[in-house]
Amino acid sequence: LLTALAVAVGVITVVVLGIVTDSIRTTAAGVLQVGTADLTVAQQGVNDILQSALTETQLKDVQGLTGVKSAIGVLLDTEKLDNDHPLVVEVGIQPEDLAPFGVQIAAGRPFDANAPDEVMVGIHLAQDLGVSPGDTIDAAGGTKKVVGVFNTGSVFGDAALMFPLVPFQAFERQPGGLSLFFVQTAPGATTAEVQKTTEGSSPLLVGIRD
Numbered sequence: 229l230l231t232a233l234a235v236a237v238g239v240i241t242v243v244v245l246g247i248v249t250d251s252i253r254t255t256a257a258g259v260l261q262v263g264t265a266d267l268t269v270a271q272q273g274v275n276d277i278l279q280s281a282l283t284e285t286q287l288k289d290v291q292g293l294t295g296v297k298s299a300i301g302v303l304l305d306t307e308k309l310d311n312d313h314p315l316v317v318e319v320g321i322q323p324e325d326l327a328p329f330g331v332q333i334a335a336g337r338p339f340d341a342n343a344p345d346e347v348m349v350g351i352h353l354a355q356d357l358g359v360s361p362g363d364t365i366d367a368a369g370g371t372k373k374v375v376g377v378f379n380t381g382s383v384f385g386d387a388a389l390m391f392p393l394v395p396f397q398a399f400e401r402q403p404g405g406l407s408l409f410f411v412q413t414a415p416g417a418t419t420a421e422v423q424k425t426t427e428g429s430s431p432l433l434v435g436i437r438d
Contacts, residue, residue, distance in 0.1 A: 265410035266419045269299070269426055272434040278304055282406045286430065290409055293425050295417030300325040301406035303396055307367060307389075309357075316353065317388040318368060320396030326378075329410060331390070336361030336376035344395035347372035350386035351379045368399050411435075 269290060271280040287301040303320035321329060323338045331348075339346040347367060349359060354377045359365060363374045367389055380386055397403050413422045423435035 266413045266437075267411040267423055267426070268436045269409035269411060269433055270407075270436060272427075272432050277408065277436075278306065280304075280407045281402075282409065282433075284404045284406060286433070287406060287409055289429060290411065290426060290433070293422070293429060295414050295422040295425055297412045297414040297417075298328060299409050299411045300328055301393075301409050302329075303393060303400060303402065303405055304407040305368075305400060309365070309367060313353070313356065316367075317384075318396070319388055319390045320393040320400070321390055322393045326390075328412075330380050330385075332379045332381075334377045334379045336374070339375050339390070339392045341392050342394055343375075343392055344398070345370065345372055346375045346392065348376040348378050348390040349374055350388045350390075351377050352383065352386040353388065356387075368396065 268277075269282075270277045271282055274280050282301065284301065287299060290296060291299045300321070302325075305318045306315050307318055308314045309316050323341050326333075326338055334351050336348075339348055347365065349357070349365070354360065354374070357365065359374050361374055361376060364371050365374060366372070368391060372391075378386075378390065391399075397405055411422060411426070413419055419437055423437060426433055426435050
C-alpha cells in the first residue's frame with residue numbers, strides 16, 4: 229500500500245511539475261514579446277530567462293556599445309496572487325524607462341521612483357482583479373497602492389505588475405540586480421550586428437532576437 233501511495237504521489241508530482249514548467253516557459257516566451265526593443269539581452273547559459281541575473285554595471289557597458297541607441301534594464305520575478313492568478317509576472321523598472329519600454333498609462337499615473345508601496349497593474353489583470361487607481365493589492369511582500377493601469381499592446385504584458393525598480397530590487401534582495409536588457413539599435417546599425425557586438429563584449433551575455 230505504501231509503495232502504491234509513493235508511486236501515486238510521484239506521478240502527481242511529475243504532472244504538477246510539468247504544468248509549472250510549461251507555465252514558466254510560456255511566461256518566459258511572453259517576456260520577450262513585451263516592449264519595443266530590437267534585441268533582448270539575457271545571461272548566457274540559463275535555461276529560463278526568468279532566471280537570468282545581470283547587473284546595472286553590465287547595462288552601462290551595453291549602453292556604450294557601438295550600434296546601440298538605447299538600452300533599459302528590468303528585474304523580473306513571478307508571484308501567485310490567488311488561485312485564479314497563480315503565476316503573475318512582476319517587473320521592476322525605472323519610471324523614465326516606461327515610455328521607451330512601450331508602456332502607456334491607461335488610467336492614473338506612473339509610480340514614483342522610490343515608492344516602496346506603489347504598483348502599476350496591466351489593463352487585463354486590472355480588469356480580472358477589479359482594481360483601478362486608488363485601490364490596493366497584496367503583492368511583492370506587502371500591501372501596495374495601485375497608482376496606475378498600463379497598456380503595452382501585448383496580452384502577456386497587460387497581465388503583469390510593474391514596480392519602481394529600486395524598491396523592487398530591495399524587496400528581491402538584489403541591489404543593482406537586473407534580469408534582462410531591452411536594446412534599441414541606432415540608425416544605420418542592424419540587429420544582427422548589435423547582437424554580435426553585445427555577445428562579443430562579454431561571454432556572460434546572449435542576445436535574443438524576436
